[in-house]
Amino acid sequence: MEFKFTALFVSAIVTLIVGFVWYNPKVFETIWMRENNLTEEDLKKGNMLKIFGLTYIFSLMITVILMSLTIHQSGAIGMVGGPPKLESAKPSFAAFMADYGMAYRTFKHGALHGFMSGLFFAFPLIGINGLFERKSWKYIFVNSGYWLVTLTLMGGIICAFA
Incomplete structure (x- = not known):
């Protein structure tokens, strides 16, 4: 099984695309x-090249x-020692x-796992931070919703095309 890393690079762009729509x-x-006590002037102060660049790098980390x-087969590949050991794996592995x-x-299967990652990982992380930061439930749901949609799409792309 060969991975197509271009799918990982493409899925990392999803964070930016969904963000452009979600935070419109x-x-x-x-x-x-x-909910963040921000103004238009506050938003104009940021270095957008830095923000978008680091967002893409962090998104690549998420794709891994x-x-x-x-992709459940990556567990099987890990069991034989990873890609360097595939050639020496037993015939039963082949x-x-x-x-x-x-x-x-499939996209559908990856989207399911992406959604589950958002629901059972991103939502609790944002919820915990939001509670300690004394943020509102609106803040928690808006940001968690973004990650639910983003991770669902990313998971679908990675599973179907990587």
């Missing part, structure tokens, strides 16, 4: 700004974990991969 004034920007969560190498490799 016609969607959730107004609520998000109010999502790949192992959405037979297993021939039978199941593409099992559950």
Whole structure:
């Protein structure tokens, strides 16, 4: 099984695309700004190249974990010692991969695991931080909703195309 790393690079862009829509004034920007006590002037002060660049790098880091969560075959590959050891794996591994190498490799399956990652990982993290920072439930739900949608799409792309 060969991974296509271009799918990881493409899925990392999803954080920016969904962010442009999600935090648009016609969607959730107004609520998000109010809950963070931000003004338009505050938003103009940031270095957007730095913010978008680091967002993309952090998103690439997320794709590495999502790949192992959405592509179950990566666990089988890990069991034989990873890609460097594939050539020396026992014949039973090759037979297993021939039978199941593409099992559950669909957008729908990856989206399910991405959604679960958002619900059971991102939401609790944002919720815990929000509670200690004394943020409102609106803040928690707006930001968690963003990650639910983003991770769902990222998981689907990675599982189907990586």
